[in-house]
Amino acid sequence: MSASPVHTTDVHRILKEVWGYDAFRPLQHESIECVIQRRDSLTVLPTGGGKSLCFQVPALAIDALAVVISPLISLMKDQVDALRACGVAAAFVNSTQSDDEKREVAELIRSRELKLLYLAPERLLNPKTFEFLRRQTISFFAIDEAHCISNWGHDFRPEYRGLRQLVDQFPGVSVHAYTATASGPVRDDIVTQLGLREPEVIIGDFDRPNLTYRMIRTDGRLGQVMEVVGRHSGESGVVYCISRKEVEKTAAAMVQAGIVALPYHAGLSDETRKQNQDAFINDRCDVIVATVAFGMGIDKSNVRFVVHAGMPKSIEHYQQESGRAGRDGLESECVLFYSGGDVVTWKKIMSGEPSSYDSSVASLESMFGVCASAVCRHRSLVEHFGQSYATNNCGACDVCLDEIDLVDDPITLSQKILSCVVRLRERFGVSHTAKVLCGSGEQRIRQLGHDQLSTYGLLADDGLPSVRMWIDQLIQQGYLCRLGEYQTLGLTESGRRLLHRDGEPKLTIATKSKKA
Ligand code: ADP
Numbered sequence: 001m002s003a004s005p006v007h008t009t010d011v012h013r014i015l016k017e018v019w020g021y022d023a024f025r026p027l028q029h030e031s032i033e034c035v036i037q038r039r040d041s042l043t044v045l046p047t048g049g050g051k052s053l054c055f056q057v058p059a060l061a062i063d064a065l066a067v068v069i070s071p072l073i074s075l076m077k078d079q080v081d082a083l084r085a086c087g088v089a090a091a092f093v094n095s096t097q098s099d100d101e102k103r104e105v106a107e108l109i110r111s112r113e114l115k116l117l118y119l120a121p122e123r124l125l126n127p128k129t130f131e132f133l134r135r136q137t138i139s140f141f142a143i144d145e146a147h148c149i150s151n152w153g154h155d156f157r158p159e160y161r162g163l164r165q166l167v168d169q170f171p172g173v174s175v176h177a178y179t180a181t182a183s184g185p186v187r188d189d190i191v192t193q194l195g196l197r198e199p200e201v202i203i204g205d206f207d208r209p210n211l212t213y214r215m216i217r218t219d220g221r222l223g224q225v226m227e228v229v230g231r232h233s234g235e236s237g238v239v240y241c242i243s244r245k246e247v248e249k250t251a252a253a254m255v256q257a258g259i260v261a262l263p264y265h266a267g268l269s270d271e272t273r274k275q276n277q278d279a280f281i282n283d284r285c286d287v288i289v290a291t292v293a294f295g296m297g298i299d300k301s302n303v304r305f306v307v308h309a310g311m312p313k314s315i316e317h318y319q320q321e322s323g324r325a326g327r328d329g330l331e332s333e334c335v336l337f338y339s340g341g342d343v344v345t346w347k348k349i350m351s352g353e354p355s356s357y358d359s360s361v362a363s364l365e366s367m368f369g370v371c372a373s374a375v376c377r378h379r380s381l382v383e384h385f386g387q388s389y390a391t392n393n394c395g396a397c398d399v400c401l402d403e404i405d406l407v408d409d410p411i412t413l414s415q416k417i418l419s420c421v422v423r424l425r426e427r428f429g430v431s432h433t434a435k436v437l438c439g440s441g442e443q444r445i446r447q448l449g450h451d452q453l454s455t456y457g458l459l460a461d462d463g464l465p466s467v468r469m470w471i472d473q474l475i476q477q478g479y480l481c482r483l484g485e486y487q488t489l490g491l492t493e494s495g496r497r498l499l500h501r502d503g504e505p506k507l508t509i510a511t512k513s514k515k516a
């Protein structure tokens, strides 16, 4: 059954009366209009853009039950609590509830009192729930975190694929998808996988002009992280680490340095995690040191800095995690420390995960590409999300602020590196190649006779970290590639042309790090 015609309530009035807000944020009204018109839609707004209201407001404007699909119990609970605090009849059904509680919700639905019902996809698709809902008057379906349906995105959740049944089984009911993280392919995938019917696609502005981005190649993570945290003394910030072990180590170092910091990762008990998160949200702790487990559903406006002690595994993750800074619109800083080694670390972690490995590696490489490039960070991020960036100098990233120095003669330097790869017959990896170029005295190099190569020690004055960085940059810019199981370095077609000085590589001088 589909809902009876909408008596068009003024959505502005609902916004004011229920939430106390005076105006819609950009595109919220357009997005709400799709729901009112019952036109399938996909709304892509950055984190903090106000996606929830895009389905919550129309849920109140239409006289029937709106069903919201959400991937996490904690997200559902946060939203339902917030709605109830505003006096809205909302509920969720999930495994944390007793049978009595579930029956109570069902009763509210039957008596048509409930306006919003939150469910995880597996709960919705459970035959009993599904049949029950088919007998109710549903106003629309809202699919939150819709990128979970795509294995091109991060956070792929196979259960989301089942949502395809909605358009067939509830023919008169419109379906609306919402996400913060949709590059072109993910966007298309959401539309296809959900079977949306000629959807309206609404895409918000992904640029966050109040954030200053820095992506710095690491030369001693802990010290660099401490330096950033040190210049934000007394301010709220998040430090993301790749592993739990690093979280513990980093948090301990901060506490020792007199910083009020707490750890957050999946290895801690639920209770500790909740305590630490609450302490951060209520400003009893300045810095939360966390794995990616931290953050979904966190709504804290005064985060002044976000540091990534290691490279995130995708640009989507980066946008979302760094996006937790400066939600109040005030200037905030996002610093990412990365190394080629982070790529290897992630590949190891990912090879143990069931989800589609190839697309994960592609996401990883694009993230590395942004880090290692000398392109404006605002531009790189915005363009990744399928938008164009008009500003030439953003004045708010390490590239535009001229903190990154370019090498004067990148072609000659590249030739030296590429010839070394050729001399090594494309049979060795980044590390070995860099050592040969730097003239390392390692025994293995002598044993292999690589100290006899003409390129041995050619870049000895530049030092291993710089040489490794240049190799990474040549990979990112498509002159070198990693081959096969052992990830040995090889030349691409452009690499071969560059050997003849045909090409425009950009190589940077290691960032002027203010190392103590
Ligand atoms: P998203 O899901 O897009 O990350 P949320 O829906 O959680 O964002 O909204 C982020 C915050 O912005 C919430 O605290 C919400 O109440 C607030 N918000 C949303 N829309 C408006 C608005 N029109 N005016 C003021 N605040 C808003």
Ligand code: ZN
Binding pocket: 375, 376, 377, 378, 379, 393, 394, 395, 396, 397, 398, 399, 400, 401
């Ligand atoms: Zn810039």
